[in-house]
Amino acid sequence: VMDHEVGLFCRELPKVELHAHLNGSVSYQTIEKLIRRKPHLNIEHSMTAIGKGQRRTLEECFQVFKVIHQLVDTEEDILMVATDVIREFAEDGVKYLELRSTPREEKNTGLTKKRYVETIIKAIQQCKNEGVDIDVRFLVAIDRRNGPEAAMETVKLAEEFLLSSDGLVVGLDLSGDPKVGHGKDLLPALQRGRNSGLKLSLHLSEVPSQLEESDLLLNLPPDRIGHGTFLHPEMGGSQSLVDKVLKNNIPLELCLTSNVKGQTVPSYSKHHFKYWYQLGHPSVICTDDKGVFCTDLSHEYQLVASTFGLSREALWNLSQQAIDCIFAPETVKQQLKWRWTDLKHHIFTVTKPEANYVSQTVV
Template structure:
């Protein structure tokens, strides 16, 4: 039987499987028949064989992000994408999902507000059907200006009044080599003051000063990746104890880290150190559509690496509920559902 799980680090665009993208392409061609679309990479025709999957590199899959953006340029397509991603997670045993996405405006087609509202409405409609509970984390791209993040926050706070149970947090993401997360701290504090939880992509590349400030000043509710914190992976003997002291749960995405080469080998992955230090962590996918790594496969990878029993993995899945941005009563409901025989 599929293990019940929560998924806490998933980007909407990267969670779309090839077959889902082909369906979105067909939809776009029907809706806007005279509009040229970006060409899919040559290898990208489902079903994609295991051999093809294994030979892919980041350079192969990166162009897909541009394709996804072109396909989801109007509210109908955004709704279709959200539904597809939720269905795929549910089919893999995910009972609770936090999905993140950067709001985007497309001239004459969609405002940022429409983009966010579409995600929230689609989630609430789907939540009413049961089986899986989904929530939205609004992403800020660290390459964008503070003014853009501030505008997004204002929209999020307006929408939060309408969707208080579904719009639950803010994510800071984007190319870790550009921008400075420290400049976002005052805005992130403001988001927190208004009741939004904070999930921050941190230390994907070595950056001692930024990582130190986020860990010790901001103290977010969760950290995404946190690869370059342990001294063996580009962190330092100052950062690692700071993480352990802060007890901030880490969202661990093995396949993504290996694919993006932020961790050289599976055996060197920092989840080994997190486990040894009894530090809280959650197994997540990041971009399961593009990295071909459903959450159940990520659990299997961690199990193999840590040599854990099935019972220990069930326990890990159960503990992950503690680190969600769900309400206390939702957490209780999830714990009961996970413990059903």
């Protein structure tokens, strides 16, 4: 009973998603449509997702993205993928979403980086015009594998859209294979982006032994941290890294299924969510790549609840506190907080647990 109750509550819960890579969020159904469009590629489903109980190394996860990129190489593909992803998040009760993606150019289809971003903005506007109940913003991603010149080019592109996208482009993401390149080479680009008013969400300490890089990047400081798996001393990080995160009050974007399936965390109970949550530090539950890892945000909340014994009230607070971590302006935060307040009574009434079920808070 309890699991069903919590599951129902997590579905009904209004949610904020702040760490979602566009191409990694493509669902089974959308992949199906893409495969039908491109039969000549001979791509099978098993190549684009990591199913229940499966584990992959981080390297293998990046191979999956390569396959998805082959399927998504025209403006038409991007438009379909982005609108599908936005609708699916909305169906899962996500009220505010920040999508991220690296602008790509495809010589053979004539796709340019600028058109890539424009098409995602078009998808966001299209969903809005259709009345899809979700507020969507976009983070332009820097892929660290592409080096400092490409990073600077991406920042300039993001600056352009920061001014012209009517508030839809709000920041930069730094991602890509964490084992390639060094953050210090990307600092000039990130500093420039920061100075021009773009918010920064940086993948940080995603793999072990990146203390020096993490330290450098934390000095910026970023506005949010993606994963931060190996920041704290118990995971081979250091107290001084933790202190910087706490001092600047930098929220963490935490993705449980992604970390366990990608093998950077051994099990759900060992996830660093517990470490930061016990410190009372802002931690936002996210999906990372809902398509590739076969999950959704409701499921991630349910995992946190069952693994760490969080009550419905604690889950509600977790979801509501995420509003303070978004990159959209204060007016948007205020509107979202009013929405949460409006919905609260309804959700706690609709999903009343059995009278004899007393919540056990473990954390």
